[in-house]
Amino acid sequence: MNLTAGCNSWCEEQAMKAVRLYGVGDLRVKTLDLPQMAANQLRLKVLAAGICGSDLHNYRTGKWIAQLPVTPGHEICGEVLEVGADVRGFQPGDRVVADSRVWCGECPACQRRSFNLCTALGFVGEVCDGGFAEQTVLPPEGVLKVPADLPPAVAVLSEPLGVAQRVVNQLRIPAGARVRVAGGGTIGGLVALLLHDVAHCQVQLSEPNAARHHLLAQIIPLQPQGEFDYAVEATGITGVLQQLVDEITAGGRIALVGLFHHRADFDFNRLVEREIDLVGCSVFADEQRQALALLPQLADKLATLTAPPIALDAVPQTYRELIAGNSRWLKSWVQP
CATH class of the missing domain: 3.40.50.720 (NAD(P)-binding Rossmann-like Domain)
Incomplete structure (x- = not known):
């Protein structure tokens, strides 16, 4: 079934909460219109989004940010809510994780499928809005399917x-x-x-x-x-x-x-x-798929290393605590 019909009016009538980076040291929680979805994209309900050291690096330096304001967060586990008209192989209800990389597809590195070495490499949450929000939109080549019974707090760890x-x-x-x-x-x-x-x-x-x-x-x-x-x-x-x-x-x-x-x-x-x-060591080549295969055997240990979830409203304060080195956990994550 084509769920894109009427999307524009539906999106205009509803809003969501999101964390927005406006500049170095300027992180705010805002209410936004739901993101518009193109025909070649998927709309995701964000189930879990991990806070990465590179998120903190961007907050402190602004080094890799291509647009402002932007919704950070590239470690994402979500559920497909809506499938663009040009997308094949996905349906509402599919559980997915984000591939954080955004590559050009044309440079020599991309031509040999070394996407992590793309000359124009960017990342979700830097060149486009990411996962510190109730919903996000991503292209199908930017996600990987995961089993529905894999807890989001574990699945989101496939990226790191x-x-x-x-x-x-x-x-x-x-x-x-x-x-x-x-x-x-x-x-x-x-x-x-x-x-x-x-x-x-x-x-x-x-x-x-x-x-x-x-x-x-x-x-x-x-x-x-x-x-x-x-x-x-x-x-x-x-x-x-x-x-x-x-x-x-x-x-x-x-x-x-x-x-x-x-x-x-x-x-x-x-x-x-x-x-x-x-x-x-720059991001990964195909190692995220290897990581997904390892998650079931490592799930119990990974759960030991993961903090309890936080709400979107708590993200700015959690950034400050992580930068100060005040967390005992290896991974803090957001449950929108």
């Missing part, structure tokens, strides 16, 4: 878990390897979980937030800090990266996934002298 899986894949790490993860936030913590439960590595964790370190230690048998051959930099702090370069065994490999807020001094000679490989 995909980022973490990309880190593990980029490390090209053998089973049993000694790995130090610097930073026990969302991505660092999920990387540590994957390294232990899936890659079967010996995991050391460097995380100054004692409550968060304890939380991760409840589900991962962390090793005492000692020698390590691989490392993950998930803090975005230059001094931490320098320490990893200095302490890793010669010839080691370090995966970079943390977002650095400032340019800083770094001793590149140590990379040369010790033949250290630095490998960048």
Whole structure:
């Protein structure tokens, strides 16, 4: 059945609550008209939306924002409410998660399907409105179907878990390897979980937030800090990266996934002298699908790491608490 007929008048008559970013440090909860849906889009009821470190980075710096105001939130689990006339393969009631990437489809990287390396790469919640709202609209190529019995609070973790899986894949790490993860936030913590439960590595964790370190230690048998051959930099702090370069065994490999807020001094000679490989990790290639396949076996542990849901009205205050480092949880999420 074509549900797009009469959409314009229906949308004009109804409103929704949404969180809007107006500029650096300016986040407000507003009442808006429901978003207009094009013929090549899906209308989603947002069931869960995770708060990501990049959301906080944009709030602090405005670096990647392409339009203002904008509704943030790229970690989205939703239910299809309405299907555009030109869309095939979806129907109302389908449960989906968002693929956070927005790619051009034309550059050399896109032509070889390396969409995470698109020269014009953007993200949901930055170049278009995201999931911190009661409803959102996305194109069908920007979502993945998930089982209806997978809890939204777990399904929404497929996006950050995909980022973490990309880190593990980029490390090209053998089973049993000694790995130090610097930073026990969302991505660092999920990387540590994957390294232990899936890659079967010996995991050391460097995380100054004692409550968060304890939380991760409840589900991962962390090793005492000692020698390590691989490392993950998930803090975005230059001094931490320098320490990893200095302490890793010669010839080691370090995966970079943390977002650095400032340019800083770094001793590149140590990379040369010790033949250290630095490998960048940008979002994911096809790892979100891998993450979805892993969610059922990791669901109980992931639930342990996830905060109780918050309402849209609580998002601005939660941003401030997360930036201050006052959360013991690895993932805060919104239930509109």
